[in-house]
Amino acid sequence: MKTNRVFCAAALLLALSACGPVSDTKTPDPRLDWWREARFGLFIHWGLYAVPGGEWNGETRYGEWIRSTARIPLETYDEFVHAFNPVHFDAEEWVSAALEAGMRYMVITTKHHDGFCLFDSKFTDFDIMSTPFQRDIMAELSEVARGRGLRLGWYHSIMDWHHPDYLPRRDWEDDRTADGADFTRYVAYLRNQVTELLTGYGNVDIMWFDGEWENTWKPACGRALYDLCLDLQPSVIVNNRVGGGRSGMEGMTRDGRYSGDFGTPEQQIPAAGLSGVDWETCMTMNNHWGYNKHDHNHKSAAELIRILADIVSKGGNFLLNVGPRPDGRFPKASVDRLREIGEWMKVNGDAVYGTQAGPFANLEWGRCTQKALDSGGTRLFLHVFDWPGDRKLRVPGIFNSPLRAVLMAAPGQALTVFRDEDAIVIELPRRAPDARNSVVALDIQGRPDISEPPVFRADHSIFIDHMDVEIVTDRENVDIHYTLDGSVPTADSPSADGPVRLEKTMTLTARLFREGKAVSGPASAEYRKVKPRPALIARGLRRGIGYEYYEGDWDRLPDFDRLEPVKQGTLDDFGFGPRDREEYFSFRYTGFIRIPRDGVYTFFTDSDDGSSLTIGPKLVVDNDGLHGLTEKSGTIALARGIHPIMAGFFEKTGHDELTVSIQGPGLKKQPIPRKMLYTNR
Structure with missing residues (x-):
């Protein structure tokens, strides 16, 4: 994972607010058949970072990125090897927890960005065999999972903060010079370890890569690694993070130059699904991927059940994370939620497994998944989040004739069904059998014939x-x-x-x-x-944009007015030229933009990490927070002439990029031309 990211309730509600009529017709690929059927899997982030439990020097906000975010020297971090002794680890318990939750596959970190390996590797001593535990976690899990029918995948980080040949170094590591480092040697090391993982543990179903965004990892490296995986195990499926090109936490590859079999939205759900594309949302239960003993901000089981329904209704898979404790046990809060989800899945699993995206753009009361029936009809699974007070469930804009409707919780009791104008109406009992998500199975003649609103x-x-x-x-x-x-x-x-x-x-x-x-x-x-925002009368301006450069560690854009800039001056555009480091920095750009004529203009920021754009006093683009390369936009009506402009940007770790663009009357979308920018400095 790129870094710790808080998935707030507001973001969840936004993601759940839209449901697109997604075409779920995907390119046939026998390798992916089981994965498309499974829909629900367990993600596990575990390693040395579990030892401090998210706490360092009195700060309690850390997770699996703790070595980087807390700036722990390599020699100090290496001491965790001697403290990692998960005596309560039991592969049977982990596999049972996944299966009882209704999960069909598991993906576990074989190596995260810190470079520590949970398997016995002959290419490094920085692995599980150097700990007091001295048992190969991957060997035990693969044996149990295979015996119990749970599909298994390996997460493996391309980034490696421990290996001497991995580049770039963290910019705060003053004691680790890059002299003598050879990235090509690191690539050979990486390929050797991937070979170990795909030849030493029997059949592996998924290779789930991460940490691909730094500029040393080129698309050609990703294609070669993808090919290696399929050469070693032709049936393995590989996520799109094997190569660059991922569009931020939206998780989808931006163009066709990159390899991978499925996209990986992180901590979010595509608002309208992704037609014809295989994708999997990975998400934490609380705010961290790795174990944090202070993080009690867990999503409820009801939230997670609805998230599962939302993802599947849009044609995706759900990979739900658990960060085990350093002793090898799942946290109780995670166990409780997995158990509750499993209870719901025992009743409603048919509404998840092997289903396709629902045919409706929007359902006010919930979500819909579907399955084709052998008879030529279709079974619509209606996931009812909000039980109608009048007991009448309206399924709008559908021309098909209804055949039969039952509650999944009471399959032997047929419900009354009738038509009202464009809608099929189902009469429901007074109370919902499950307030979290009650599922109605509605059989209709033929394939769905849906009339969406204009x-x-x-x-x-x-x-x-x-x-x-x-x-x-x-x-x-x-x-x-x-x-x-x-x-x-x-x-x-x-x-x-x-x-x-x-x-x-x-x-x-x-x-x-x-x-x-x-x-x-x-x-x-x-x-x-609206009235266009009036222009300023400004004199003494010259071409360019003013900048202020700052250094610090932020998860969101800082309050610049409370900070003292490290340096300031004038640039031609929104560049990073004056920076003194590759990470942990921020810029505020201030100046003026000349608008050619009255009109409504759209501004864009495409950034990694967060950014914003303000025209006068109005925040036009809010692209804040920790994320990969992500574009957001906003519109404003402006009069012809000069207007104040301010852009903010911050970078925590990993890749960094900022593009500020404009589109409007007579202007196709483009980075703001230098000739439109002015400063009074």
Whole structure:
């Protein structure tokens, strides 16, 4: 993992707020068949970092990155080898915990970024055999997992802070020179260890790489390592972190130059799924991947059950993490949650295993997964998070005839089903059998024939003079009717035969009709008429952007006004040229931007780690926090002329990058041209 990242409740609610109608048609690949069926797996982060339990010099915020984030010298960290003695480790218990939770596979760290190996490697002494424990964890787990029918994968870090030939060094390691280091020798070491893992432990189902983002690891290295894995075990599947190109914590590869079989969103769920792509969300139960004895901020079992349903409803897999204690036991909070999830899976597992993404763009009450039936029909699994007070569960915009509906918790009791306009309605009992997620199995004739609400196409949600909004649908033989006051359209409402022109703030609502009857739910959006932010009268400006450079350790953008810059001056653009280190630094860029004409402009920051962009007093782009290369954007109406601009950026560890772009009237999306930037310094 890139670093400790807090997954807050707000982010979870945002991820759960959208459900896309995802095409789950993927390229056939027999290697992936079992993985696509499994849907749910256990991630384990374990190693020397469990010994301090997240605490160092009175600070309690650390996890598996503790050697780097706490800046522990190598010689000091090596002492953990003598303290790592997990006498309570029991492979049977770990495998049983996964299976009883309904998990079909397990992925465990063979080596994390600290370089310590949980297996017996002949290429290093920095491994489990140098500890008092002296038992090969991988050997014991592989034997038990194989015997119990649990698929097994190896996490293996490309980054290695311990090996003398790995580059780059951490910038705080003043006592470790890079003189004599040879990265090609390190690559040979890495390949030797991967060979050990794929030849010494029987069949391995997954190679799960990480730590690929530093600039020494090139795409060609990733392709060669991917090929090595398949040469050694042709049936193994490999994640996309084997090579560069991962787009931040969204976890998907940006273009086709890179290798890997599936994407790896981290601590997040793609809002609308990922059509035709294999992907797996990996997520912590609390705020850390590795064991932190002070971290009690656990997601509830109910949250985790709903997260599982959300991910599977969008066509993904869920890899849920546990960070074992240094004595080899799972923390009680993790055990309790795995047990609760397992109880739910015993009743509702068929709504998870082997299912495909649901066909609905949005369901107000929950999520949907589906399976094709041998009869030619389809079983829709309706995951009900919010039990309807009137006991009527509406499944909107579906043309298929319903055949039968039952609760998974009471499969022998058929529920009453009827049609109401575009919806299938199911009458439910007064109380939900499971307040966390009650699943209704609805059988329908044929493959799902879904009529989603129409879609609005507009450049922005704000405008200055007027705006034309297109209302479109991929349905045939339907009419689109709309209203401008937020009311639900009827067949007598105006017909959208072309773009709808808006000249003042309006709430546009549209719905599909066929032969005068509604055949979709309504779609609604507000479009606001705004005044452009006035320009400044500024004199004495010259080309460039002012900068202030800072050094420190942050997880979010600092309050620059409370800091003293290390240096300051003027640059041509948003560059890092003045920095004195590769990590643990920040920049604030301040100046002015010349806007060519009145209009609505979109600004973008694409950064690793966090960034922001402000025009005048308005925060336009919030791309803050610890993450890989991630782009976010925002819009603002600006008058022609000079406007204040401020961009913030910070880098903790790993790769660093910042691109600030603009798009607007007469300007295609591009990095802000130098000729548009000014300073009064």
